Amino acid sequence: xSKVIVVTSGKGGVGKTTTSASISTALAQKGKKVAVIDFDVxxxxxxxxxxxxxxxxxxxxxxxxxxxxxxxxxxxxxRVEGLYILAASQTRxxxxxxxxxxERVINELKEDGFDFIVCDSPAGIEKGAQLALYFADExxxxxxxxxxxxxxxxxxxxxxxAKSRKAEEGGAVEEHLVLTRYNPSRVNAGEMLSKDDVVDxxxxxxxxxVPESQDVLNASNSGEPVVLxxxxxxxxxxxxxxxxxLGGEVDHRFLEEExxxxxxxxxxx
Amino acid sequence: MSEQxxxxxxxxxxxxxxxxxxxxxNETKASLAKKIEQAPSFFVGIPIIIEPKIELxxxxxxxxxxxxxxxxxxxPIGLRSKDPVIQEQATYTGLAIFxxxxxxxxxxxxxxxxxxxxxxxxxxxxxxPNYAPVVMDEPGLKSALVIERAxxxxxxxxAKDRDLIVLGSVNPGAEIIADGNITVFGKLQGKAIAGTAxxxxxxxxxxxxxxxxxxxxxxxxxADDIDEQYKNNGLVEIRLKDEQLIMSAM
Numbered sequence: 001x002s003k004v005i006v007v008t009s010g011k012g013g014v015g016k017t018t019t020s021a022s023i024s025t026a027l028a029q030k031g032k033k034v035a036v037i038d039f040d041v042x043x044x045x046x047x048x049x050x051x052x053x054x055x056x057x058x059x060x061x062x063x064x065x066x067x068x069x070x071x072x073x074x075x076x077x078x079r080v081e082g083l084y085i086l087a088a089s090q091t092r093x094x095x096x097x098x099x100x101x102x103e104r105v106i107n108e109l110k111e112d113g114f115d116f117i118v119c120d121s122p123a124g125i126e127k128g129a130q131l132a133l134y135f136a137d138e139x140x141x142x143x144x145x146x147x148x149x150x151x152x153x154x155x156x157x158x159x160x161x162a163k164s165r166k167a168e169e170g171g172a173v174e175e176h177l178v179l180t181r182y183n184p185s186r187v188n189a190g191e192m193l194s195k196d197d198v199v200d201x202x203x204x205x206x207x208x209x210v211p212e213s214q215d216v217l218n219a220s221n222s223g224e225p226v227v228l229x230x231x232x233x234x235x236x237x238x239x240x241x242x243x244x245x246l247g248g249e250v251d252h253r254f255l256e257e258e259x260x261x262x263x264x265x266x267x268x269x
Numbered sequence: 270m271s272e273q274x275x276x277x278x279x280x281x282x283x284x285x286x287x288x289x290x291x292x293x294x295n296e297t298k299a300s301l302a303k304k305i306e307q308a309p310s311f312f313v314g315i316p317i318i319i320e321p322k323i324e325l326x327x328x329x330x331x332x333x334x335x336x337x338x339x340x341x342x343x344x345p346i347g348l349r350s351k352d353p354v355i356q357e358q359a360t361y362t363g364l365a366i367f368x369x370x371x372x373x374x375x376x377x378x379x380x381x382x383x384x385x386x387x388x389x390x391x392x393x394x395x396x397x398p399n400y401a402p403v404v405m406d407e408p409g410l411k412s413a414l415v416i417e418r419a420x421x422x423x424x425x426x427x428a429k430d431r432d433l434i435v436l437g438s439v440n441p442g443a444e445i446i447a448d449g450n451i452t453v454f455g456k457l458q459g460k461a462i463a464g465t466a467x468x469x470x471x472x473x474x475x476x477x478x479x480x481x482x483x484x485x486x487x488x489x490x491x492a493d494d495i496d497e498q499y500k501n502n503g504l505v506e507i508r509l510k511d512e513q514l515i516m517s518a519m
Contacts, residue, residue, distance in 0.1 A: 151422050154440050158421035201440060203419050 010152030051223025
């Protein structure tokens, strides 16, 4: 059974694409067949973060519009077996996507035996975002621990409950929360909302917390999903997230301020 | 002192409409008799509006139907149709003519799509899903509208002619509106508007509140005007007294 996952947030810049890239990569590492689709038409990012921007010949819009086949457009990842990327077009706008076209692409991916189809949603609540979430079975809502991001996530959860196909059929999209850019010391200083505040307001299940880290930026700049930088906290956090997503029990990490030992205090990091 | 003798006033009444799907009078009669058999006393003396859904070519159909309805002790008072032929028949039979159905479109027989409340296109789907479904046409006792989940930013719930009970939280940016009372068992952090139709006795209860706005029958208070002692501090009752919102911890 293929599952369609939408990675969404409402607000921009919270880490949707980073999360999409890392979760897809980690799922593929676990032996699943994964397609990750960039719905942010006109502002493609996913191909950059996945390091495949120079290999894009045909994109998602070409397939939706019938100008290319899915086979031609899917880019096979060179690092991880079973991971495929469908890039967004840079030269079109979001109106180039149609509901029928998106449905056709998703159905075709399902027929091709993909276990997971990850839809990387654009920011906002307009057409592009709505198309990304419409066919979802599960939603991963990415939030930063600050008020405006949490509000926007609340809004997008409302839209998931009202405008997804599952909701229209009387069901519900399963909702997961990923809290990114979490900085325990700033939480303790009262500069950031705590994990509990966010979970309390959104009242959905927490899938994991990704700590704020320079490694994420470094990984993005080098065109590699951060989850592949194994020894970093962010990578560990994403691996935990995928483990939990697949039903495993893993304790939450990265919630407490790192205690600096004497050695670290003396010599810095 | 001149006492008022008569007064003409417009009024919106709830009436029973009889839809006709068959041009055969005998078939229609039989079907009516069967319906009434199920609850004979219920239909005695009720006013009826006839609305043919098909073309009636038989010029005596309406007269025969009216006669039969009288026999069944119902009172046909009018006709709703835009067909001039049937309208003419109705005037002979002494029925009033009502304008064509202008309420929100029903599923059957209506091709026009409901007006979209939200801009984006959602094919084959009335674009109003951000609102909770509200059943409005049933006469008699209306129980409260119960929402069992959280109401999220941007969502709006309206309980028409009844109370509203929310078991989850009302998040910032959400709006809950009721013609009756409002009770929130989660945290009330959005806007709560009770007694919208002007009911001064409406009350708002919240187990925990820090709302953006509370309003009863048009009298409102914004977050800044609400006394701090009621915010995030247990169950609060809000009611209206002498055109002022009175809050009390319970």
